[in-house]
Amino acid sequence: MKIAFLLHNAYGIGGTIRTTMNLAAALADRHDVEIVSMMRHRETPRFALDPRVRLIPLVDTRPEGGDTENPLFHQASRDFPAAEKRFHQYNRLIDTRVAEYLRGCAADVIIGTRPGVNVYLSRFAPRRALRIAQEHLRYEAHSKKLRAQLAPHYRALDAVVTTTEADAAVYRARMPMPGVRTLAIPNSVPEPAVAPSEGTAPVIAAAGRLVPGKRFDLLIDAFAEVAAEYPDWRLRIYGGGAERERLAERIERLGLSGSAKLMGSRSPIEAEFAKASLVAVASDAESFGMTIVEAMRCGVPVVSTDCPLGPGEIIRDGVTGRLVPTGDKRALASALMDLIADAPGRRAMGAAALESSRAYDPAPIARRYDQLFAELEANRFARSWERGRATVRRRLGRLARRFGVSPVRRAPAASGKASA
Structure with a gap:
């Protein structure tokens, strides 16, 4: 199986970068894995990347990289959500490059790792691939405007993965997504290359x-x-x-x-x-x-x-x-x-x-992702049917409100018992 991760900037320092590289390395034991970085600002990543994992930068922001001379680099993004706090770092050149990459992507699974990148995933990734949004920020950390911008895009995906059970519950309650698997899988942290603390230093x-x-x-x-x-x-x-x-x-x-x-x-x-x-x-x-x-x-x-x-x-x-x-x-x-x-x-x-x-440990976390991939593939048709039914209900509801008609509600099923 081929798996692609979409990362804001693989060349920086941050928890999302590190945990993405950890998971990519663990999945590389069984799969063909690549990380696609929306941008690149230095020669090499700050975190060590498993040599089995390919790193593909889309836009080079270094002065010597050449991309800063492209006129599209200086035009504001049209596809990245404006309410996302990283919006000022995005531009039409990134829009164009990520759309080109995703439309031609041969990966079986594509995983986005931040809200705006997940919108790219929803808009441009091929429907034949499993499309999974990771949420490394809390639902409540997103502004109301951003949540409204994300909702229609997230509803078109196959799964939304949070890092905690509590946050998954919030997404299920506050952003209903019929046909989209919403669940929690924690970040992985590999065993460090240092001996444990002796617990004696002050x-x-x-x-x-x-x-x-x-x-x-x-x-x-x-x-x-x-x-x-x-x-x-x-x-x-x-x-x-x-x-x-x-x-x-x-x-x-x-x-x-x-x-x-x-x-x-x-x-x-x-x-x-x-x-x-x-x-x-x-x-x-x-x-x-x-x-x-x-x-x-x-x-x-x-x-x-x-x-x-x-x-x-x-x-x-x-x-x-x-x-x-x-x-x-x-x-x-x-x-x-x-x-x-x-x-x-x-x-x-x-x-x-x-x-x-x-x-x-990365291995059991990777196995949970493998189980998720298998589950999503197995119930793809059922989830598509559920999503379609929900879409029809929403459209009928809008029509009913438009014409002032009360929506028809299905009568409750008979219990099989005669009334007293």
């Missing part, structure tokens, strides 16, 4: 984009309480982003310059997590929680806010980590200090986290 690690939603400000405030009780412990925050200067000023203002540091981006991050005894996540929301699994794969327990949607599905509170209320600085500090004070319990929790993290 280090708390955290990682992610330095943006408001990750709430590193809350973590720094909580660590100020930790440092007052345990001055030998250190906080290391890995990542880059717009909040770096503000966070640095906060560290300085709280007198934490000697114990809390912004370390910049690291890839792979597991080598840094393995040097820590705890990992902290203070986010207001997480669509999945890649850093949580990455830390657990290093045998490090995670103290995380119990934010929507991912942490509560990954962490068993009190067993593989701790969950605390979102936005609660004192609860976060207290949970960290509880584990700092209990070294044997901390190490036992790390061992449990390591064992639990094996559920995210």
Whole structure:
């Protein structure tokens, strides 16, 4: 079977890029796999790509690449949804190249990995292929306008895959898609190439984009309480982003310059997590929680806010980590200090986290995708029939509303019992 992934930019750093490459490598054990990058801004990807997986960039944004001289490069996209936050990075040249690729694509399965790219998938991919949209962001993270733009395109696909059961339930309730399989399959995280943490270093690690939603400000405030009780412990925050200067000023203002540091981006991050005894996540929301699994794969327990949607599905509170209320600085500090004070319990929790993290091995996740492909192929006709019936009902409903006629409702089936 030939499988193609559509990725925004395979040459950057991010959870979607890493998990796509992980899944592509696992599927390459049994299939012919390629990743199609909408754009390319550097010579080689930042993440190591399995040599069995082909990488196809569509538009080269480097000055020496030549595509920036194409007049279409400077025209706004007409096919990428305008409400998608990456819209400003798209143009008519990408529209044209992706349409050409998809119309001539020989893949049996084509998987999109972000909302706007999934619209390309719906518009241009051949109907003979299984067309699957992955959602790496929460439903609620999309604006109302974007959800309205996505709905008609998603209803034309074969499946929508979220990273959590909670988000799949939201899609089923809020964006009904007859004939479209809506389900959750978590991201995969391979076993790291480093030894697990010994759980003895006085280090708390955290990682992610330095943006408001990750709430590193809350973590720094909580660590100020930790440092007052345990001055030998250190906080290391890995990542880059717009909040770096503000966070640095906060560290300085709280007198934490000697114990809390912004370390910049690291890839792979597991080598840094393995040097820590705890990992902290203070986010207001997480669509999945890649850093949580990455830390657990290093045998490090995670103290995380119990934010929507991912942490509560990954962490068993009190067993593989701790969950605390979102936005609660004192609860976060207290949970960290509880584990700092209990070294044997901390190490036992790390061992449990390591064992639990094996559920995210790429091989079983790839098998779940193989099962999905087989199921979608087997019930293709039934799903098409279901979609067609739903389309007819919607059209009849619109006609009825237009002419002020109450829609005819089917009488309930007889129960087979006589009334008393």
